[in-house]
Amino acid sequence: MVDLAQQMRRHYHASVEPQFRQQHGRAPQHATDIRQVMREDGFFKAWSALRYAAQQQTWWSVQPQVERNTAAITAEAAAVARRRGRGSLQLNATLPMPRDVTAMDIHLMPGCFHTEYSPGDVSTAAMYWHGTAVFSAGLKMRHNGGGVARSIAQFLRYSRPEFKPRHMLDIGCSAGNQLLPYLDVYPKLVGHGVDVSAPLLRYAHARARSLGYTVHYSQQDARELDYPDGSFDLVVSSFFLHEQSPTTNRKVLREAYRVLRPGGIMVHMELPPADAVDPYYNFYLDWDAYYNNEPHYASFRKFDLATECAKAGFSAEGYFARRIPNWGTVRESEFAESARGERPAPEHGNGASWYIFGAVR
């Protein structure tokens, strides 16, 4: 196997950076400096074209199977929902779709998250579920294992043993993949998940019920939740905020603050901010903003997370931001030490660690 991304980094340091220094009399300081030279570079153009094609094929590789099976999986999801069982599903057919979702097919997925092709449709969810499995081939922890959620839940268990959440909310929960592991780690926890996409919620509900989890899924806009103040001990999201505009994110943080009880904890797993990584990695991460229909990606990474949490109402003392190891990648004893701040987490990249930030209300 050839790791083209690593080779491109080496190529950058060996050829492109020295040229930049020569021309400008200084080292590149920002992702934009690097992008300016790399976008003209043959290696980058070839890598970028391959990556774009791979992203498209992620979806195309599963689309025919999903389309052939849409009637069957839609009927199955409806049948599971009709049966008496745990948890609930509340849909709102009149909920307006946010422009962040409808403006373009995010990460090139046909139909984005929300499109419904027939009544009760779950095909968009099946596309997302199986497509992300293909996308994460080398990173299984991101997919079926719900590795982000498992890592955050274990991080909380080890770093705050006194914290025993009973009600949690996952914002932008999609198919619930990064929600269920919290319920494994905290067996008394009742899960709630909100998303704007009905297909994803139908799929999430059928899956949770089939697996015996109690989760209440609800079609809501995270900018304006219908839960009363102080409803939750824990509010989480993963891979969500970088897809939203700064205005949306400010509203989401305010809502998270409102629905948390005093002493409750908010945790978001996200891309590392621009000031937490070196300029080349910044440039590398920002690829999605330019070529993968993720227009807010770069601006999110410049968001001042501590200031925005404070503006949402959280106190500065309660704020935290850090990397945590992926649960399962390091030994449990190392994970525990890292969670307690006694050793650093692995560097970000290839799923070895996750960047999280949050606050105690």
Ligand SMILES: C[S@@+](CC[C@H](N)C(=O)[O-])C[C@H]1O[C@@H](n2cnc3c(N)ncnc32)[C@H](O)[C@@H]1O
């Ligand atoms: C990248 S996915 C999140 C993936 C999921 N958290 C996971 O880790 O598997 C973003 C999700 O947010 C949902 N979404 C986007 N805007 C939203 C909003 N304003 N309110 C609620 N959900 C939203 C989308 O429908 C989509 O399912």
